[in-house]
Amino acid sequence: MALFSRSRRLPDPLRRSLDLRADAILASAPLVDGRWAVSARRALHLVGEEGAVRTPWADVDRGSLDAATSTLTVHWVSGARTELALDPDADAWDFAQSFRERVQQSVVHVEHVSVPGARGPVRVALRRDEYGDLFTQVIGDGTVDLGDAAVSRAVAAAEAHVRAEAGLAP
Template structure:
């Protein structure tokens, strides 16, 4: 019988991938999970960000708060990432998921969300607003409008501003934020 439970093993990545993803530099946050991508390249999840080198050699380092959501399809082994600041997705075809990358991506993205709200709009789908924490612990506001809706249209902007003001007020009441809300 083991008296001291074993701690989960740390994710270990081959040195050449570690260098390509700049995980070997001092001050880089700890590696949590990684996977090789079909066609070459790799994706790595650290405490603070997602790092990807695509099969075409493009490098991407993005904080967890910049990911709107991600969807994992086990059958196709495809992890598709939706970004807060773009309608473009990033599909990652996982070759061998030895490091639990899809699970860790989900956990890290969810860990940034503090408060969310749906914003009814006059036509169609609602917009969404959120307060999220970045890697430094700062709260930031985000708004996502459905395709075809202009976020700067007066009635849309007013509805989003009201919803964000309510979230900031709620965060203040719960002691989640110190100080006034930053400008968006």
């Protein structure tokens, strides 16, 4: 019943400021800083009085939700992180679920490759961009040295394998 719902709707002026490109909003949640996080089919949007930022889902590596603090940490494929403090008085479950589903939808296949000198494995991901086209992404931590010939060969071989499995050109 709407009368007792804690969820709030994205304000119309903010909705109109989004660059939806014929996209559809799936869920939204207010943030404690006054902005809103918006999950659409093709992209994640952060919108506030200062404007909107649109990021395709393929640029999001993963997210982690700290339920105790209502903070969603967005891990970008670049290695950067953004903490989104969700309004604890709002029901953000739909947004968190949609965020998870959209990131997973963009990932088709992942292979993990151990490379010399890195703290952890490199992930070679086959992903779907916002238009449905497939492409590969190589994601590693800051210790991966692509200048090392052995590392470069291992990553290139893994990427070629992932692309071949999907029927894509090397």
